[in-house]
Amino acid sequence: MTPKKNCHELIELLSKVKTVEEIHSLCATFCEQFGFDHFAYGMRIATSFVRPQYIFISGYPKEWWSRYTENGYLSIDPIVTHCSSRLTPIHWEVLTPQEKEDQSVKRVMGEAREFGLRSGISFPVHTPYGESATLNLATTLDHACARNLIHEAMPQGHLFTAYLHEAVRKVFSQQTIPLKSVQLTQREKECLLWATEGKTAWETSQILSVSERTVTFHLQNAATKLNVVNRQQAIARAVSLGLITPSI
Numbered sequence: 001m002t003p004k005k006n007c008h009e010l011i012e013l014l015s016k017v018k019t020v021e022e023i024h025s026l027c028a029t030f031c032e033q034f035g036f037d038h039f040a041y042g043m044r045i046a047t048s049f050v051r052p053q054y055i056f057i058s059g060y061p062k063e064w065w066s067r068y069t070e071n072g073y074l075s076i077d078p079i080v081t082h083c084s085s086r087l088t089p090i091h092w093e094v095l096t097p098q099e100k101e102d103q104s105v106k107r108v109m110g111e112a113r114e115f116g117l118r119s120g121i122s123f124p125v126h127t128p129y130g131e132s133a134t135l136n137l138a139t140t141l142d143h144a145c146a147r148n149l150i151h152e153a154m155p156q157g158h159l160f161t162a163y164l165h166e167a168v169r170k171v172f173s174q175q176t177i178p179l180k181s182v183q184l185t186q187r188e189k190e191c192l193l194w195a196t197e198g199k200t201a202w203e204t205s206q207i208l209s210v211s212e213r214t215v216t217f218h219l220q221n222a223a224t225k226l227n228v229v230n231r232q233q234a235i236a237r238a239v240s241l242g243l244i245t246p247s248i
Contacts, residue, residue: 005029007156014160014167020057023167027135028059030160034153036137038117040065043133043168044084055172060138064115076104083124083134089158091150092120093143112138119146121153123161130242133168135161184243188222191215193244196235 005013010030017023023041031039040060045053054074058065067073074080078098082090092109099106112118120138125131137157139146184192187208194204201219205212223234226241238244 005033007160011160011163014163017167017171020171023164023171024057024059027057027164031059031137034137034156035149036120036139036153038138040136040138041133041164041168042080042136043131043165045131055168057168060117061115064112064117067111073108077108078102078105079122079136080134083122084132086124087126089121089123089154092122093147096143116140119143119150121150121157123157125161125165127165128242130239131165131169133161133165135164182225182241182243184222184225184238185218188218188225189238189244191218192222192235192238195219195231196239196244 007030010026013026014023017026027039027041031037038060041057043055045055060068068077078095079090079092095105095109099109117138118140119142120136122134122136125133125135135157137153139149141149190208191204194207199207201215202212204215208215219231219234222238223230226234226237228234228237
């Protein structure tokens with residue numbers, strides 16, 4: 001019988017992974033060793049406001065995952081809604097009141113229970129690059145029976161999720177995640193930041209004490225780097241990727 005690995009040992013192994021299969025295996029190990037039955041990891045990459053990219057590594061029952069994706073439950077999943085805007089984990093038990101008030105929440109969570117996902121906890125991650133990700137740990141136990149399980153997994157789960165996200169970024173960086181390839185200069189960021197405030201190139205030139213032509217040059221360079229064709233798209237892409245922030 002293979003001895004159990006603690007959370008720190010699994011984190012050490014995450015730092016060495018090279019394939020999605022290795023990541024899946026370590027997630028499954030973490031899930032099992034903390035008493036859960038299923039897991040699912042999902043990352044949203046803010047390459048576009050309208051069409052962001054997604055990465056999923058699923059240890060959910062295949063039948064449920066197929067139904068979930070085919071029916072577009074991602075857009076109405078209350079766990080996704082919570083984790084996209086919060087930093088704290090969510091115990092699925094707190095969604096019970098929402099099920100009574102919202103039919104879409106009742107539908108998603110009710111159907112999940114049909115496939116053995118009766119209770120669980122979800123850990124969100126947000127990065128400076130504009131990414132958001134979630135690790136879900138699910139159990140066949142009901143909410144009351146799962147409370148101790150979830151309480152024990154809480155600190156380790158949050159830590160594991162952070163390292164898991166970095167491992168996923170590393171494995172997919174050459175194929176899917178384009179964030180590190182976009183490097184804006186400080187002046188390009190400044191020009192884009194003032195553009196988000198509605199300033200014209202001339203107004204920005206007065207603020208930065210440069211020529212209007214220089215501002216236009218930097219905005220055009222930023223648009224080229226961001227693979228867009230105009231100032232409005234450059235602003236949207238830079239904001240969604242977390243490349244410009246209120247303080248620079």
